[in-house]
Amino acid sequence: MSLALARAETAKLRSLASTWWFLGATVAVSLVFSALGRLMADEGARPGIAEAMTGPAFGQILITVLAARAATQEFATGTIWASYLAVPSWRRLLCAKAAVLAALACVAGAVLALGGLAVAALTQGAGADLVPDTAVELRQLAAVPAAYAVCALFGVAAGVLLRSGGLTVTVLLVWILAAESLVGALLSWLLKAEAAAWLPFTALADFLGQPGTVRFPAGPYAAGLYAAALACAALAAAVAVQGRRER
Numbered sequence: 667m668s669l670a671l672a673r674a675e676t677a678k679l680r681s682l683a684s685t686w687w688f689l690g691a692t693v694a695v696s697l698v699f700s701a702l703g704r705l706m707a708d709e710g711a712r713p714g715i716a717e718a719m720t721g722p723a724f725g726q727i728l729i730t731v732l733a734a735r736a737a738t739q740e741f742a743t744g745t746i747w748a749s750y751l752a753v754p755s756w757r758r759l760l761c762a763k764a765a766v767l768a769a770l771a772c773v774a775g776a777v778l779a780l781g782g783l784a785v786a787a788l789t790q791g792a793g794a795d796l797v798p799d800t801a802v803e804l805r806q807l808a809a810v811p812a813a814y815a816v817c818a819l820f821g822v823a824a825g826v827l828l829r830s831g832g833l834t835v836t837v838l839l840v841w842i843l844a845a846e847s848l849v850g851a852l853l854s855w856l857l858k859a860e861a862a863a864w865l866p867f868t869a870l871a872d873f874l875g876q877p878g879t880v881r882f883p884a885g886p887y888a889a890g891l892y893a894a895a896l897a898c899a900a901l902a903a904a905v906a907v908q909g910r911r912e913r
Contacts, residue, residue: 668762671753675766678745679736688732692774693781696725700782701789715803716875718786718796722778722810723876726817727842729774731835733767733821738831756909764822764901768815775814779807805886806875812890813870819897820866826904842867850880869893 679685700721740746746759753759787796798804821838828834850862862868862880871879873890882889 671758671762672766674749674752675763678740678749679766679770682736682739684735684739685732688728688735689774692725692728692732693778695728696721696778697781697785699724700785715783715796715798715806716877718782719779719806719810719874720876721782721785722775722814723871723874725778726775726814726870727839729771729814730817730821730824730838730842733764733771733818734825734834734838735821735831736767737763737822737825738829738834741829742831750912756912757905760822760826760901760905760908764819767818767822771814771818772811775811779810783807802875809874809886809890812894813874816870816890816894816897819894819901823897823900823904826901826908863889864892866893866896869896 698721700718702720740749740763749759750756753762783796798807824838825831825834828837846865846867847862850865850868853861860880863872863882868880869882869889870893872882873886873893875886882892884892
């Protein structure tokens with residue numbers, strides 16, 4: 667990916683009103699849920715970093731939608747074709763878009779992880795344990811930017827595959843909020859074994875260390891790598907499908 671191509675994709679992203687709306691909504695949702703994180707703690711337990719990171723965990727849904735909209739709006743407005751005339755390679759063009767969105771998501775994740783801690787410290791008082799002093803707590807903080815980047819890759823892949831903004835957003839929200847849990851339960855029933863952990867956003871939840879999530883068999887770091895591999899595979903499939911469409 668060339669620097670000029672990355673700059674062009676950044677300029678297009680900045681020009682979209684939806685970028686700023688979704689970033690603002692993500693900040694608002696994330697900070698509100700971080701402030702309410704103490705409600706997620708077990709009765710009698712001190713709220714900690716896992717509860718404070720509940721906000722960024724919800725915010726990743728909007729980051730996924732933001733990335734998807736960034737892709738679908740280019741098809742809707744026709745700017746994707748001008749970009750393709752300048753760079754006649756779907757692989758280079760779409761990978762550059764995915765890289766820029768993943769970088770933006772990563773920065774947003776880092777900011778919201780720190781913002782979540784700050785808001786939790788203000789709202790949860792002296793009873794909260796918000797100082798990361800174990801490897802698990804450090805991972806819960808560091809995982810947020812990485813998880814946001816993975817979500818951005820999923821969003822771009824879905825946007826390129828479906829190309830319709832309304833359809834893409836609907837499919838993503840239904841999958842993340844409801845269908846993945848139903849599919850996991852159905853697979854577990856059919857296979858007589860826990861299968862939900864192998865679904866992408868469930869694996870990301872384990873990587874983030876969210877309370878109550880299904881644990882990935884090989885551990886949270888493997889869950890993060892697995893989700894990232896699925897996101898890269900989805901993006902590669904989207905690039906291949908787009909290339910076949912325009913032959």
